[in-house]
Amino acid sequence: xxxxxxxxxxxxxxxxxxxxxxxxxxxxxxxxxxxxxxxxxxxxxxxxxxxxxxxxxxxxxxxxxxxxxxxxxxxxxxxxxxxxxxxxxxxxxxxxxxxxxxxxxxxxxxxxxx
Amino acid sequence: xxxxxxxxxxxxxxxxxxxxxxxxxxxxxxxxxxxxxxxxxxxxxxxxxxxxxxxxxxxxxxxxxxxxxxxxxxxxxxxxxxxxxxxxxxxxxxxxxxxxxxxxxxxxxxxxx
Numbered sequence: 652x653x654x655x656x657x658x659x660x661x662x663x664x665x666x667x668x669x670x671x672x673x674x675x676x677x678x679x680x681x682x683x684x685x686x687x688x689x690x691x692x693x694x695x696x697x698x699x700x701x702x703x704x705x706x707x708x709x710x711x712x713x714x715x716x717x718x719x720x721x722x723x724x725x726x727x728x729x730x731x732x733x734x735x736x737x738x739x740x741x742x743x744x745x746x747x748x749x750x751x752x753x754x755x756x757x758x759x760x761x762x763x764x765x
Numbered sequence: 766x767x768x769x770x771x772x773x774x775x776x777x778x779x780x781x782x783x784x785x786x787x788x789x790x791x792x793x794x795x796x797x798x799x800x801x802x803x804x805x806x807x808x809x810x811x812x813x814x815x816x817x818x819x820x821x822x823x824x825x826x827x828x829x830x831x832x833x834x835x836x837x838x839x840x841x842x843x844x845x846x847x848x849x850x851x852x853x854x855x856x857x858x859x860x861x862x863x864x865x866x867x868x869x870x871x872x873x874x875x876x877x878x
Contacts (some may be wrong), residue, residue, distance in 0.1 A: 682864065691773075693870035694809070694853065701864070710865075741868070742808055746864075754866065756801075756808030 655757035657743050663763045664733055672728045672760045676745030683726050684754060685718060691712075697741075701748060702727065724733070728753040733764045768792045771854055771869025780878050784841040788854035788869045791835065795856040795867070800839045803851045803871065811853075813839065827837045828845050 652671040664670050670732040676683050696710040700720045711717070714736075720726040730737055739759050750762045768831075771788045778784055786800075797816045801809035813828035815821045815837075821828045829838040841848055854869040 652822045683862070686866075691870065693868070694855075694868040696865050698866075699864055707864075733845070738817075744808075748864075753811050753814065759807070761806075 655745050655755055655759040656741055657741075657760050658678075659760060660758065662692070663765065665765050666735060669731045669733055670733055670762065672730075672741050672762070674726045674757060675741030676724065677727070677731075677755055680745035680747055681723065682746045682752070682754075683720055683750040685726070685746040686742045686744065687712075687739045688742055689760070694742065695723075697728070715725075715733050718754045723749065728763075733743070735764050738762055738764045768795075768867050769854065769869045772779055773874055775872050775873040775875060777875045777877060778844055780844060780876055782844050782876070784839075784844050784848070784865050784874060784876075786839040786841075786852050787845060788837050788873070789835055790837075790867075792856075792858070792867075793832075793835070794860070796857035796859040797857045797863075798828070798837050799855040799857075799866070800826075800828055801853040801855060802848075803853060805850075809853055814852075827843075831838060845877045846878050849875045 656710040658673045681702045683700040686694045709729045715731045718728045740759040742759045746752040746754045769790045776843040800813040803809040818832045825842045827840040853871045855866040
């Protein structure tokens with residue numbers, strides 16, 4: 652079946668603009684995650700959604716970052732007033748949930764803030 | 766000190782070599798250990814998943830966990846050019862926010878034909 656998809660694959664924006672990144676998880680996966688991969692920093696957890704539970708937003712780096720998940724499926728990560736340090740690859744993953752479940756990653760959105 | 770340390774390399778080996786990739790960690794709450802492979806401009810894909818000390822083998826890949834030393838390894842036998850990628854170790858704990866993966870920075874591997 653189809654894997655996790657993300658759009659756009661690349662996004663170039665100017666400092667101060669808002670951006671929206673989209674994630675379509677694997678059908679039937681109840682858990683959805685956002686990570687950020689910066690040069691030299693590895694993958695950092697941003698936010699976690701599980702079913703109808705309140706999301707774990709503990710990894711969001713500032714209040715300029717927010718995310719929502721509509722209907723338990725598609726998720727949007729929004730970055731307001733982008734800064735150059737926001738330039739990174741934003742990866743989305745989904746899983747069935749559970750302690751030993753596997754997180755399946757999308758291809759990522761490469762964000763460049765000029 | 767970061768929770769997970771991984772030598773970023775780069776590591777360059779000839780085809781057929783045995784490759785050893787390693788991570789150390791400081792958080793004793795980590796109980797589940799993973800190795801992901803990430804090709805350029807792609808998302809990570811899971812290679813190995815272990816939750817106990819010892820070895821786990823899958824084809825040319827062997828994952829090794831030593832919880833007493835807080836050290837994990839991935840061995841690749843008979844390495845192929847198609848193994849050229851970045852290898853990421855990842856860990857999670859067994860309680861609380863156990864869904865969070867903590868990653869190493871990744872090791873860039875090149876296998877030369």
